[in-house]
Amino acid sequence: MTEQKDQGPHVVVLGGGLAGVACAHTLGDEGVRVTLVDRNDYHQFQPLLYQVATSQLPAEDIARPHKAIFREHPTVEVRTADVAEIDVDNLAVTLTGGERISGTHLVIAAGARPQFFGVPGAAEHAFPLYSVVDAERLRLHIQDMVQAGARSEDDDGALDVVVVGGGPTGVEITGAITELMAALVATEKIPKAGRITLVDRGKAVLAPFSKKSHKYAHKRLVEQGADPRLGTGVTAVHSDRVEFDDGTSIRTRTVIWGGGESAAAVVKTAKDLPTGRGGRIDVQPDLTVEGHPHVYAIGDVANIPAKDGRTYPQLGSVAQQSGAWAAGNILRELHGDKAKPFHYKDKGIMAMIGRNAAVAEVGKRRHQMEGPLAFAAWLGVHAMLLSGAHSKTDAFMSWAWDYFDRDHAATVEWSETPQRIAWGDDSADVPHIHVDRGDSTPSAGGK
Numbered sequence: 001m002t003e004q005k006d007q008g009p010h011v012v013v014l015g016g017g018l019a020g021v022a023c024a025h026t027l028g029d030e031g032v033r034v035t036l037v038d039r040n041d042y043h044q045f046q047p048l049l050y051q052v053a054t055s056q057l058p059a060e061d062i063a064r065p066h067k068a069i070f071r072e073h074p075t076v077e078v079r080t081a082d083v084a085e086i087d088v089d090n091l092a093v094t095l096t097g098g099e100r101i102s103g104t105h106l107v108i109a110a111g112a113r114p115q116f117f118g119v120p121g122a123a124e125h126a127f128p129l130y131s132v133v134d135a136e137r138l139r140l141h142i143q144d145m146v147q148a149g150a151r152s153e154d155d156d157g158a159l160d161v162v163v164v165g166g167g168p169t170g171v172e173i174t175g176a177i178t179e180l181m182a183a184l185v186a187t188e189k190i191p192k193a194g195r196i197t198l199v200d201r202g203k204a205v206l207a208p209f210s211k212k213s214h215k216y217a218h219k220r221l222v223e224q225g226a227d228p229r230l231g232t233g234v235t236a237v238h239s240d241r242v243e244f245d246d247g248t249s250i251r252t253r254t255v256i257w258g259g260g261e262s263a264a265a266v267v268k269t270a271k272d273l274p275t276g277r278g279g280r281i282d283v284q285p286d287l288t289v290e291g292h293p294h295v296y297a298i299g300d301v302a303n304i305p306a307k308d309g310r311t312y313p314q315l316g317s318v319a320q321q322s323g324a325w326a327a328g329n330i331l332r333e334l335h336g337d338k339a340k341p342f343h344y345k346d347k348g349i350m351a352m353i354g355r356n357a358a359v360a361e362v363g364k365r366r367h368q369m370e371g372p373l374a375f376a377a378w379l380g381v382h383a384m385l386l387s388g389a390h391s392k393t394d395a396f397m398s399w400a401w402d403y404f405d406r407d408h409a410a411t412v413e414w415s416e417t418p419q420r421i422a423w424g425d426d427s428a429d430v431p432h433i434h435v436d437r438g439d440s441t442p443s444a445g446g447k
């Protein structure tokens with residue numbers, strides 16, 4: 001077992017998602033020594049996962065190598081390794097091989113994992129959508145199902161899909177799959193579209209949004225060919241069907257799980273970390289952990305208290321801003337100043353249901369927008385989120401407008417080589433994405 005010795009400030013950041021990258025960037029800009037540890041050698045941009053799952057974008061376009069992101073930051077060292085244990089008392093992490101990395105500060109930014117709520121068979125048979133590997137696995141599975149559906153004479157349910165969870169992830173993937181089906185029918189790849197059912201226990205899709213947005217999203221999903229089934233819970237998932245609490249079932253080989261998330265598994269390895277809702281780390285207003293002034297938790301892994309007594313939602317803008325804020329507080333401390341409570345600049349909530357169909361609620365009064373205006377808001381917020389990993393976001397903007405603005409569904413591509421975002425990255429900047437193609441069984445989401 002080796003341990004690095006520190007001279008001067010050294011911040012260990014666990015996780016290179018939106019939160020960890022924002023934190024390391026801000027510290028690196030000031031020349032602070034940082035070691036960023038992530039099991040992947042790339043940063044993944046989750047808001048575009050469903051485009052990968054439905055073959056609209058190649059996985060490489062939303063995964064940028066950490067080394068490329070920090071090329072201009074010589075004080076930021078990137079380590080590609082799995083963290084087996086967190087040691088808050090010693091401000092250290094232990095890697096799976098036994099190596100320990102300790103610092104003067106520890107920032108936990110390990111994100112979340114899918115939460116299956118103990119539904120039998122869900123971890124084994126449902127497809128979560130939380131990582132690039134999840135998205136790629138789902139894409140390959142859908143491709144297999146399309147081939148089976150194209151060959152099949154009778155209706156054996158090969159093309160039928162059930163999406164669990166009517167929040168933004170469930171609604172967005174449902175919209176993208178209905179478009180994919182329409183495109184496959186239009187290009188005569190399949191004889192007819194599969195049935196796409198969106199299931200949620202609640203009474204409306206996009207529950208955190210306003211009633212107007214509920215109605216809009218519901219109507220658009222139905223127009224696109226989806227069947228929202230509300231007030232219904234999933235009781236079991238099998239390899240060939242899904243069962244509901246009203247005693248009915250649907251024959252399907254594709255159950256997509258958008259039904260919730262909990263903190264990354266590594267959190268459980270830490271002794272003395274206060275955890276609350278979703279197994280996430282409860283932090284103080286300045287983002288530190290109580291009793292551990294040099295330990296921060298940020299982004300999806302943390303319950304960050306909001307001014308209204310609730311906690312902030314698991315959103316990209318919360319992750320990015322909390323990452324930069326934690327870095328700011330570390331810098332304040334290094335300069336002998338007091339840490340400041342996190343102040344979140346609310347970017348609103350938004351969801352894209354398909355081409356020409358988006359919904360957004362922005363501002364203090366949650367001003368509701370639909371269609372192109374909502375898409376423009378979505379684009380602005382996402383370009384800002386992406387700017388942490390990609391300094392040039394104009395390529396993303398033009399790709400996204402091209403997608404949104406074109407004629408409806410039938411023009412969605414279905415090809416081995418979908419349209420690329422012209423990032424203009426160095427050709428050496430290739431993320432290493434490993435998908436086990438041995439079978440299309442989804443991950444148990446245990447990471």
Ligand SMILES: Cc1cc2nc3c(=O)[nH]c(=O)nc-3n(C[C@H](O)[C@H](O)[C@H](O)COP(=O)(O)OP(=O)(O)OC[C@H]3O[C@@H](n4cnc5c(N)ncnc54)[C@H](O)[C@@H]3O)c2cc1C
Pocket residue numbers: 014015016017018019020037038039040043044045046047048049050081082083084109110111112129130131169264265266298299300301314315316317319350447
């Ligand atoms: C499908 C989907 C769509 C979304 N769409 C939107 C949207 O449109 N707008 C929006 O604002 N938000 C959206 N979100 C939420 C947003 O993406 C997250 O809030 C944000 O990415 C969280 O960032 P993070 O850095 O906290 O965690 P993550 O991005 O999950 O990063 C955590 C990192 O930690 C690493 N890690 C974890 N455990 C270990 C370990 N033991 N060892 C080593 N490394 C480890 C992981 O590999 C990962 O890179 C979406 C999320 C999903 C899943």
